[in-house]
Amino acid sequence: MTNxxxxxxxxxxxxxxxxxxxxxxxxxxxKTFHFTINELEQKIKDKTNNKISLATVYNxxxxxxxxxxxxQIPINSDQTYxxxxxxxxxxxxxxxxxxxxxxxxxxxxxxxxxxxxxxKKIKSVEVLVxxxx
Amino acid sequence: MTNxxxxxxxxxxxxxxxxxxxxxxxxxxxKTFHFTINELEQKIKDKTNNKISLATVYNxxxxxxxxxxxxQIPINSDQTYxxxxxxxxxxxxxxxxxxxxxxxxxxxxxxxxxxxxxxKKIKSVEVLVxxxx
DNA sequence: ACACTTATTTAGAATCATTATAAACTACGA
DNA sequence: TCGTAGTTTATAATGATTCTAAATAAGTGT
Numbered sequence: 001m002t003n004x005x006x007x008x009x010x011x012x013x014x015x016x017x018x019x020x021x022x023x024x025x026x027x028x029x030x031k032t033f034h035f036t037i038n039e040l041e042q043k044i045k046d047k048t049n050n051k052i053s054l055a056t057v058y059n060x061x062x063x064x065x066x067x068x069x070x071x072q073i074p075i076n077s078d079q080t081y082x083x084x085x086x087x088x089x090x091x092x093x094x095x096x097x098x099x100x101x102x103x104x105x106x107x108x109x110x111x112x113x114x115x116x117x118x119x120k121k122i123k124s125v126e127v128l129v130x131x132x133x
Numbered sequence: 134m135t136n137x138x139x140x141x142x143x144x145x146x147x148x149x150x151x152x153x154x155x156x157x158x159x160x161x162x163x164k165t166f167h168f169t170i171n172e173l174e175q176k177i178k179d180k181t182n183n184k185i186s187l188a189t190v191y192n193x194x195x196x197x198x199x200x201x202x203x204x205q206i207p208i209n210s211d212q213t214y215x216x217x218x219x220x221x222x223x224x225x226x227x228x229x230x231x232x233x234x235x236x237x238x239x240x241x242x243x244x245x246x247x248x249x250x251x252x253k254k255i256k257s258v259e260v261l262v263x264x265x266x
Numbered sequence: 267a268c269a270c271t272t273a274t275t276t277a278g279a280a281t282c283a284t285t286a287t288a289a290a291c292t293a294c295g296a
Numbered sequence: 297t298c299g300t301a302g303t304t305t306a307t308a309a310t311g312a313t314t315c316t317a318a319a320t321a322a323g324t325g326t
Contacts, residue, residue: 014293016292054305055286055305058284078313079283081237090200104248117169124263127244127246128258129246131255132254151274187275188314211312
């Protein structure tokens with residue numbers, strides 16, 4: 001159980017009850033994980049017996065994303081997927097089961113990007129490997 | 134001006150007026166391009182002075198995708214992006230301008246995926262390089 | 267060309283994720 | 297404790313996408 005109050009305050013976010021609870025659900029875990037907003041809402045209900053408004057869940061997730069505590073996973077789905085693993089890493093996407101699987105950085109060889117765009121710098125390089133049966 | 138009638142028939146799709154017009158807009162071009170459904174609808178209006186129902190545009194795009202004439206670009210956006218370039222290739226995504234830019238295969242070094250999932254085979258490997266100012 | 271079956275198109279309704287609204291509430295510094 | 301700015305909330309609004317069911321067009325056999 002980490003103390004998230006400081007972490008939030010340091011990023012200019014007030015440590016409200018709701019945000020602290022969401023922090024626990026998101027970050028008090030051994031492993032990082034992927035989720036949609038709806039899955040997160042369910043997890044919160046399960047873990048805290050405490051309903052947080054859907055609007056707040058959206059607000060908080062977006063605030064955390066902006067601060068770099070979460071990131072969106074670029075994938076075509078009707079729902080947006082987020083990842084608590086904010087390090088640069090890659091994914092398998094199982095097309096048949098519609099499931100995302102993290103790849104370790106050591107699972108993918110180095111990637112060299114040879115082209116440059118003037119005035120732009122590379123923020124991230126992510127690989128999506130689609131799998132089928 | 135290619136003849137798309139055969140192409141459609143060969144894939145089990147009836148060559149209707151609407152589908153042929155959409156083919157012209159999508160494939161009668163020097164270069165491949167990216168589009169959303171709304172952009173495509175606009176392009177059709179501009180090029181053919183002929184309104185095609187939005188439902189038909191959706192149906193057709195999905196049919197073409199299933200047949201492999203189009204593919205979705207995995208990116209987090211409120212609208213789905215499609216690409217007329219169906220070869221395996223990579224993208225820059227300019228975060229500031231929210232614009233996609235194709236990368237040539239020669240712009241990216243070879244990518245080795247070292248991990249395997251039992252019973253699954255790799256369908257595609259795509260890199261998304263996010264750019265910022 | 268005709269009749270018949272099946273695919274396709276269409277407008278409009280329905281769905282569903284996400285965002286906006288605006289009123290009530292809360293954190294926090296003075 | 298007060299005041300203010302930030303948050304939460306229920307609910308409404310938005311907007312992309314899908315569904316529906318009726319009208320139309322294409323393909324097939326005669």
